[in-house]
Amino acid sequence: MKKLILVALALPSLAFAAQPASPNSQEPIGQQAERLRDAALADDLAWNILEGLTTEVGPRQAGTEAEARARDWAVNRLTELGFSNVRIEPFEMPVWVRGEEHAEIVAPFPQPLVVTALGNSGATPARGIEAEVIGFDSVAALEAAGNESVRGKIVFVTHAMAPTQDGSGYSQFGAPRRQGPSIASRKGAAAIVIRSIGTDHHRNPHTGVQMWAEGVRPIPAGALSVPDAEQLERILARGRPVRMRLTLTPRNIGRRQSGNVVAEVPGSDSSAGVVTIGGHLDSWDLGTGAVDNAAGVAITTAAAHRIMQAGRPRRTIRLVLFGAEEVGGGGGATHFARHRESGNVVLVGESDFGADRIWRVTFNLAPANAGLADRVTALLAPLGIVRGQGRANAGADLGDWTRSGTAAVDLSQDGTRYFDYHHTPDDTLDKVDPSQLRQNVAAWTAMLAAVADAPEAIAAAPPAP
Amino acid sequence: MKKLILVALALPSLAFAAQPASPNSQEPIGQQAERLRDAALADDLAWNILEGLTTEVGPRQAGTEAEARARDWAVNRLTELGFSNVRIEPFEMPVWVRGEEHAEIVAPFPQPLVVTALGNSGATPARGIEAEVIGFDSVAALEAAGNESVRGKIVFVTHAMAPTQDGSGYSQFGAPRRQGPSIASRKGAAAIVIRSIGTDHHRNPHTGVQMWAEGVRPIPAGALSVPDAEQLERILARGRPVRMRLTLTPRNIGRRQSGNVVAEVPGSDSSAGVVTIGGHLDSWDLGTGAVDNAAGVAITTAAAHRIMQAGRPRRTIRLVLFGAEEVGGGGGATHFARHRESGNVVLVGESDFGADRIWRVTFNLAPANAGLADRVTALLAPLGIVRGQGRANAGADLGDWTRSGTAAVDLSQDGTRYFDYHHTPDDTLDKVDPSQLRQNVAAWTAMLAAVADAPEAIAAAPPAP
Numbered sequence: 001m002k003k004l005i006l007v008a009l010a011l012p013s014l015a016f017a018a019q020p021a022s023p024n025s026q027e028p029i030g031q032q033a034e035r036l037r038d039a040a041l042a043d044d045l046a047w048n049i050l051e052g053l054t055t056e057v058g059p060r061q062a063g064t065e066a067e068a069r070a071r072d073w074a075v076n077r078l079t080e081l082g083f084s085n086v087r088i089e090p091f092e093m094p095v096w097v098r099g100e101e102h103a104e105i106v107a108p109f110p111q112p113l114v115v116t117a118l119g120n121s122g123a124t125p126a127r128g129i130e131a132e133v134i135g136f137d138s139v140a141a142l143e144a145a146g147n148e149s150v151r152g153k154i155v156f157v158t159h160a161m162a163p164t165q166d167g168s169g170y171s172q173f174g175a176p177r178r179q180g181p182s183i184a185s186r187k188g189a190a191a192i193v194i195r196s197i198g199t200d201h202h203r204n205p206h207t208g209v210q211m212w213a214e215g216v217r218p219i220p221a222g223a224l225s226v227p228d229a230e231q232l233e234r235i236l237a238r239g240r241p242v243r244m245r246l247t248l249t250p251r252n253i254g255r256r257q258s259g260n261v262v263a264e265v266p267g268s269d270s271s272a273g274v275v276t277i278g279g280h281l282d283s284w285d286l287g288t289g290a291v292d293n294a295a296g297v298a299i300t301t302a303a304a305h306r307i308m309q310a311g312r313p314r315r316t317i318r319l320v321l322f323g324a325e326e327v328g329g330g331g332g333a334t335h336f337a338r339h340r341e342s343g344n345v346v347l348v349g350e351s352d353f354g355a356d357r358i359w360r361v362t363f364n365l366a367p368a369n370a371g372l373a374d375r376v377t378a379l380l381a382p383l384g385i386v387r388g389q390g391r392a393n394a395g396a397d398l399g400d401w402t403r404s405g406t407a408a409v410d411l412s413q414d415g416t417r418y419f420d421y422h423h424t425p426d427d428t429l430d431k432v433d434p435s436q437l438r439q440n441v442a443a444w445t446a447m448l449a450a451v452a453d454a455p456e457a458i459a460a461a462p463p464a465p
Numbered sequence: 466m467k468k469l470i471l472v473a474l475a476l477p478s479l480a481f482a483a484q485p486a487s488p489n490s491q492e493p494i495g496q497q498a499e500r501l502r503d504a505a506l507a508d509d510l511a512w513n514i515l516e517g518l519t520t521e522v523g524p525r526q527a528g529t530e531a532e533a534r535a536r537d538w539a540v541n542r543l544t545e546l547g548f549s550n551v552r553i554e555p556f557e558m559p560v561w562v563r564g565e566e567h568a569e570i571v572a573p574f575p576q577p578l579v580v581t582a583l584g585n586s587g588a589t590p591a592r593g594i595e596a597e598v599i600g601f602d603s604v605a606a607l608e609a610a611g612n613e614s615v616r617g618k619i620v621f622v623t624h625a626m627a628p629t630q631d632g633s634g635y636s637q638f639g640a641p642r643r644q645g646p647s648i649a650s651r652k653g654a655a656a657i658v659i660r661s662i663g664t665d666h667h668r669n670p671h672t673g674v675q676m677w678a679e680g681v682r683p684i685p686a687g688a689l690s691v692p693d694a695e696q697l698e699r700i701l702a703r704g705r706p707v708r709m710r711l712t713l714t715p716r717n718i719g720r721r722q723s724g725n726v727v728a729e730v731p732g733s734d735s736s737a738g739v740v741t742i743g744g745h746l747d748s749w750d751l752g753t754g755a756v757d758n759a760a761g762v763a764i765t766t767a768a769a770h771r772i773m774q775a776g777r778p779r780r781t782i783r784l785v786l787f788g789a790e791e792v793g794g795g796g797g798a799t800h801f802a803r804h805r806e807s808g809n810v811v812l813v814g815e816s817d818f819g820a821d822r823i824w825r826v827t828f829n830l831a832p833a834n835a836g837l838a839d840r841v842t843a844l845l846a847p848l849g850i851v852r853g854q855g856r857a858n859a860g861a862d863l864g865d866w867t868r869s870g871t872a873a874v875d876l877s878q879d880g881t882r883y884f885d886y887h888h889t890p891d892d893t894l895d896k897v898d899p900s901q902l903r904q905n906v907a908a909w910t911a912m913l914a915a916v917a918d919a920p921e922a923i924a925a926a927p928p929a930p
Contacts, residue, residue, distance in 0.1 A: 055699045058576030066575075110531075111523030111753070114890065202667050203752070203890040227893040231753070234520045234894075287668070288576070288696070425579065425668040428692040429699075 029313045030453030037446035046302035054288040062282040062324035063095035063256040074261040083263035090259035091334040099249030106243040113228040119209035122218030128247030139175040151188035158195040167415035181221040182213035191220035195229030200420035220248040258323035265308040267316035273346030280325035287427030296351035303444035313452035322397040332397030346458040347407040350395035355432045360412040364392040366459035379446040402464040495918035502911035511767035519753040527747040527789035528560035528721040539726040548728035555724035556799040564714030571708040578693040584674035587683030593712030604640040616653035623660040632880035646686040647678035656685035660694035665885035685713040723788035730773040732781035738811030745790035752892030761816035768909035778917035787862040797862030811923040812872040815860035821879040822901045829857040829873040831924035844911040867929040
């Protein structure tokens, strides 16, 4: 089922993409960077990992038995591939699981709507609730509404999120999911449904975590698919009272085990520090988490493996496949707490934005490492990657490191279609373009070769905000 | 929520698209054809009908209360618009309704799959059934299999349907749905699931009717979404025994009422015969039936209305909004049985292939009417429509007429993306491009003006096969 969509690459140097790297060459890794990069453009390992994890495990929600199977799968695979120090670093976490999910317009135009519960949603009774719907164009409009107009009703909050290459729409237009439920509960709403935080037009709702503000009573909180949200907008626009029946029966099942899977490519110089990279192993339960984030697991694993096959880098590369990212970053926080004291992590980078091509690189490096940034930029340019103005922050799982002054490199993927699939049942293997996946592996391989083998020290960087 | 996607139209004559027709002009309709066509390129009525039916009624499965609401909605709307002889022609039909729908792989890789029941599917017990899966690449491969290899198993049949502009893939690749269930039942299978007969990659399964062959015991029969079918193909490719749990609990609820909604634009010459056009009012239950077939209802209604506003055509135009097309064409057969004896229907045409642009016109006309075909072709050419080689057959609801020798015109829509949405939850308003919808109305308006007002007699045509 691989889609062989070949990217037309115009640059002559890349015509040698299939030229093999010299395995276990005595040539320093850093000096092999261009060749390793180009060889990665014919990489099959990332697809193999991605296909294996999404097929043989499938959905793998944090703290569930499925995520445990994913950890076992990853330990086996990383061991087979020859990584060192392959291990699970376990932790416990509270687990919320989905129940029944139904919504329907009762009046004036009876019809079903497609809904899914947001993470940590409260539950309706098994038979559901029925209430009048009150609609808002934004969280600000909901916030401005009088409590008496909201009390006892089902709040609906819509928005106008559109695709962006850098994914910045998610932050701004994600407010209905992140803040809407707590605001609605404070105002006495019976429940809230939002327009999915997504950019597609398919009947696949987007779930995602939301955290109840301090002291706020959980209420049922769901997301309608985008076509269903637009349908509700049209129905509300008729100006007649709209009644909805909503059934969401998720529950909290107590504390369960999650864990991070860690593996290493040992470096030759233990004083040079560790480069930590990775993606997250858990996914939401609705899809098989191909884009979010088996892709990041596959890309970083394949790149680290290519370095390992080519020789011994100066610095140890630590590959971390995080648990429990989707539900609030438990794995990232646990890893940081466990490893920060070692003091030897000098640079971090995470892949957690799908598998479309990397279009931009940004850095968070000390001024003393300007030369390293320039070398990485030059290595990436033949892949069509531009150097961005912003600062790297290493994503959800490694952000604690950058906030405490660890250097970071961000390889930013094209997010134009990322929020078409994000957190939906539609996040499945067929959404990944094998050719763009290989470009990711090539970029990560080149970056890793340069930073893991850099002859200069990698200094502490300005802490990220 | 209208998407204002404007088609760039290069032809100078179409620069006058917004030029109004002369309402109730004394000029014969046939001589106004070009102006009416171009005015229809700014038509809003079709969108208005489409938006209204899909929003205010939503899904409207044949024989259900929702289809009855659709009939009432249509009667009101057609009466408001000024059509004559607006009426419901009722009939009775057996009704099958969907129940619970779940599928999951139990071993070797436990995970849920998205499934929906095919029309007339048998039911599992409420707790579902569990059995080994046996996969086939085609109905021919299933047919060739020994009964002992299939007995007691869940049969899975896949295929390789790809998009085609003329939709011809549906006929060839639809065999797993149309024939698969009966073959599987004859061989003693516990159930059958097929790869959806569709060309998308979304987790929206495609339902559709299938009829049990004479004497065959109904078994549970479902369709997996395309990504789920591909997942099952990958799992089966591992070569280990695959077990599935399947729950489908549809039921037959006995005979219920359906009906056709009929309206007319009266002609000036009762001896010249009637031109019958239309679409179907019922939809599958999963989506709001925007593409299949509120679009056809909207296009043919808007075109007939434009003729009515412009004056009195020579022939009566009879607009029929059929009931029960999806479940086997009850409305079309009933209409034919009721009206064939009048002997005065001289030409038929149905719109039932979505709302994308019309790219081709074909005819089934007597040799004596070659001039009429040429005039229609010339009227349609500025809309980018080519004359095809094949013969018109007027579609599912009006095919009985062509098979008995009534002349027909087919205005074929671009089907490239039709089977992405067909019979899925994803068949919703946002899939319709208002600009292409208008091109449809323009083509129907021009064709109707020419045929309804043709000065020559429209003769019987060679019966379609």
